[in-house]
Amino acid sequence: MCLSGCFLTKAQSQDFTTGNDTVLAAALAYERMYFESGNDSFLLRKAYSYKQTGNYTEELRVLARINNPTFDLYYEKALAYFFLEEYESCQQELLRAQYIQGESTKNVVILRILSLIATRKWGEARQEMLTHNEMLGISAEEVDRIVPAKVKPKNTQRAYNLSLWMPGTGQMYAGHFGKGMVSGGIQAGLVGFNLYSFVKGYYFTGTLSGVALFYTFYLGGARYAMNLSEMNNEKKGNQISERFIGYIK
Numbered sequence: 001m002c003l004s005g006c007f008l009t010k011a012q013s014q015d016f017t018t019g020n021d022t023v024l025a026a027a028l029a030y031e032r033m034y035f036e037s038g039n040d041s042f043l044l045r046k047a048y049s050y051k052q053t054g055n056y057t058e059e060l061r062v063l064a065r066i067n068n069p070t071f072d073l074y075y076e077k078a079l080a081y082f083f084l085e086e087y088e089s090c091q092q093e094l095l096r097a098q099y100i101q102g103e104s105t106k107n108v109v110i111l112r113i114l115s116l117i118a119t120r121k122w123g124e125a126r127q128e129m130l131t132h133n134e135m136l137g138i139s140a141e142e143v144d145r146i147v148p149a150k151v152k153p154k155n156t157q158r159a160y161n162l163s164l165w166m167p168g169t170g171q172m173y174a175g176h177f178g179k180g181m182v183s184g185g186i187q188a189g190l191v192g193f194n195l196y197s198f199v200k201g202y203y204f205t206g207t208l209s210g211v212a213l214f215y216t217f218y219l220g221g222a223r224y225a226m227n228l229s230e231m232n233n234e235k236k237g238n239q240i241s242e243r244f245i246g247y248i249k
Contacts, residue, residue: 026045026049027046030042030043031046044063044073056081056083060081071100078091078097078108078111088119091112106135109128109132110136114241117241122152147243154233156229156230160222163225170225170228170229174231175229175232
């Protein structure tokens with residue numbers, strides 16, 4: 001999921017350049033300054049340096065060494081967890097950041113909404129947008145365009161179960177009617193082939209060819225329906241995120 005750094009990253013130290021070697025050298029320098037002074041702000045700056053290289057795991061290790069709870073600490077942890085796609089941990093750190101701040105800030109609200117979208121909690125994300133629409137600078141009508149009230153993620157297990165109940169219906173549920181028709185048609189054809197083989201006395205051919213193929217397509221079709229529903233959810237989630245980011249720029 002792509003994010004716009006203009007609102008997800010806070011104004012930070014200007015001591016760094018973009019080169020990885022320089023950034024890592026800065027991290028070592030900040031570690032030395034922390035060792036000499038015991039000032040947590042140097043650890044925070046060291047964490048920023050790892051963030052610049054995209055090493056969010058190492059950034060979190062550095063942040064975990066900071067004992068003094070601050071808004072910046074919890075927000076940076078939340079941001080790192082978000083980029084690592086650990087959305088539940090992101091939400092927990094955002095709650096801690098909000099507690100320290102005493103109120104929600106725009107960055108916290110934006111990151112919370114994006115993490116809700118990523119975890120398919122689109123209804124909750126919509127409610128957050130409506131609650132903080134003035135802070136975000138979006139109207140209720142724009143919220144409706146970003147995430148319609150009726151939009152819901154597809155249930156991947158339901159898609160799987162539907163395909164087991166009636167081949168092809170799982171793909172249709174996932175939003176792929178044509179693929180569902182093809183899958184159902186193929187499996188219906190294999191059933192017909194099995195019946196024909198047994199009627200004609202081709203028991204060996206019917207068992208090894210028809211039944212085996214049907215079983216393969218039957219289970220494969222159910223798994224495919226599950227994958228299609230997951231891809232549908234991912235596509236919709238990305239579209240919602242892109243619309244949201246577009247409106248709050």
